[in-house]
Amino acid sequence: MSAxxxxxxxxxMAAAHALPSRLSQFYALTKPRVVQLIVxxxxxxxxxxxxxxxxxxxxxxxxxxxxxxxxxxxxxxxFNCLVxxxxxxxxxxxAWRPTARGELSNGQTLLFSALLxxxxxxxxxxxxxxxxxxxxxxxxxxxxxxxxxxxxPLTPQNIVIGGASGAMPPVLGWAAMTDSVGxxxxxxxxxxxxxxxxxxxxxxxxRVEDYRKSGLPMLPVTHGNAYTRLQVFLYxxxxxxxxxxxxxxGMSSWIYLASAVxxxxxxxxxxxxxxxxxxxxxxxxxxRFSLIHLSLLFAALLVDHYVL
Numbered sequence: 001m002s003a004x005x006x007x008x009x010x011x012x013m014a015a016a017h018a019l020p021s022r023l024s025q026f027y028a029l030t031k032p033r034v035v036q037l038i039v040x041x042x043x044x045x046x047x048x049x050x051x052x053x054x055x056x057x058x059x060x061x062x063x064x065x066x067x068x069x070x071x072x073x074x075x076x077x078x079f080n081c082l083v084x085x086x087x088x089x090x091x092x093x094x095a096w097r098p099t100a101r102g103e104l105s106n107g108q109t110l111l112f113s114a115l116l117x118x119x120x121x122x123x124x125x126x127x128x129x130x131x132x133x134x135x136x137x138x139x140x141x142x143x144x145x146x147x148x149x150x151x152x153p154l155t156p157q158n159i160v161i162g163g164a165s166g167a168m169p170p171v172l173g174w175a176a177m178t179d180s181v182g183x184x185x186x187x188x189x190x191x192x193x194x195x196x197x198x199x200x201x202x203x204x205x206x207r208v209e210d211y212r213k214s215g216l217p218m219l220p221v222t223h224g225n226a227y228t229r230l231q232v233f234l235y236x237x238x239x240x241x242x243x244x245x246x247x248x249x250g251m252s253s254w255i256y257l258a259s260a261v262x263x264x265x266x267x268x269x270x271x272x273x274x275x276x277x278x279x280x281x282x283x284x285x286x287x288r289f290s291l292i293h294l295s296l297l298f299a300a301l302l303v304d305h306y307v308l
Contacts, residue, residue: 025098026112029081030074037295038073038169039066044298045173045188048251048305058177064127065176069169071120072136078113079144082106084152091210113144124176132176139168153215156222163196170298187245192294194242198235198271199290201228205274206283229275232286236271240264243297252304259300263293 046062047054054062081088081099088094089101098104104112117140124133147162155161170188175181204211204218205228211218220228243260246252270286 025103026078028098029078029104029109029112030116031077031081035070035073035077037291038166039070040295041169041188041192041298042066042069042173042176044302045170045185046177047173047302048170048184048188049174049177049182053306061128061176064123065132065173068120068123068128068132069136069172069176071116071123072140073120075113075116075120076140076144078109078116079140080148082109082113083144083148087214087216090213091207093207093210128176129179131179131181132172135168135175135181136172139165139172142168153217156217156219158217159197159200159219163193166196167192183249184246184251187249187251190245191239191242191297194235194239195290195294198232198239198267199287199294201232201235202274202283202287202290205229205232205278206280206287225278229278233268233271233275236264236268240268246301252301255307256300256304259304260297263297263300267293 043062043066046065050058081097084094085097085099085106088097088099094100099109117137121133121137124136142165143162147158147165151158151162167189170192171181171185174185174188201219204220205225208218208220208225212221219231243264244257247254247257247260267289270282270289274282274286
């Protein structure tokens with residue numbers, strides 16, 4: 001006798017398994033790794049804005065501000081997934097996203113993005129300050145609309161111009177604690193603004209075929225491999241100078257200076273090697289080092305702030 005077919009799962013069990021899957025799909029839309037780096041940079045801005053050790057009330061404010069920034073950044077990421085769903089489907093790096101796979105509808109994604117944006121904005125407006133809310137909302141518009149909808153498909157300089165949105169987190173953090181935007185916050189903004197092109201172009205170099213298929217005018221597609229490699233190297237040199245600004249301005253001391261010189265020299269070396277002797281493997285290493293560079297640079301600012 002043949003074995004009896006297995007019974008179909010009960011509706012309640014199927015729903016129990018579907019719920020975590022659906023939640024993970026929505027969570028994936030927020031681009032967690034990117035948002036973690038955004039919140040980390042914003043948190044550094046918060047800490048640097050407070051002389052000495054923060055009070056309990058200031059720690060609470062930092063926690064609320066971080067949550068609000070996380071929600072709005074997640075909303076911008078979800079909106080980006082919605083707008084670029086057809087492009088994402090053509091690229092190996094992004095084809096897994098729920099919007100690219102058609103696992104979430106446009107309406108579901110748009111509603112999710114709107115809810116996150118409203119919740120985060122309300123949190124910032126009521127419990128932090130209106131300036132932080134408006135700056136964060138402007139960052140949302142800059143990334144989700146100006147960069148994603150207008151700049152990215154229009155110009156190979158999309159990363160350079162759109163980098164202004166990505167450089168805002170420390171400014172948001174500074175505004176959350178001081179209700180103002182000081183020169184220190186603008187220096188942190190400048191560092192991330194200069195870091196963005198070599199970071200993304202290193203990625204675009206070894207993902208060039210993906211971008212070619214997508215139709216996006218990324219620099220390696222429009223100007224070629226050699227030109228992009230030169231731009232990466234030149235930007236690492238300019239970034240090196242920009243990373244010295246916190247020390248020059250007096251907002252850090254020798255601990256940060258030593259870290260900035262070592263990390264900056266490392267990034268310049270990667271940029272130089274990439275320019276002179278290209279390989280996809282080296283481009284991947286350069287991209288990964290760029291993440292280490294920014295994380296350790298801001299961590300050094302944090303250590304410097306409390307040690308000296």
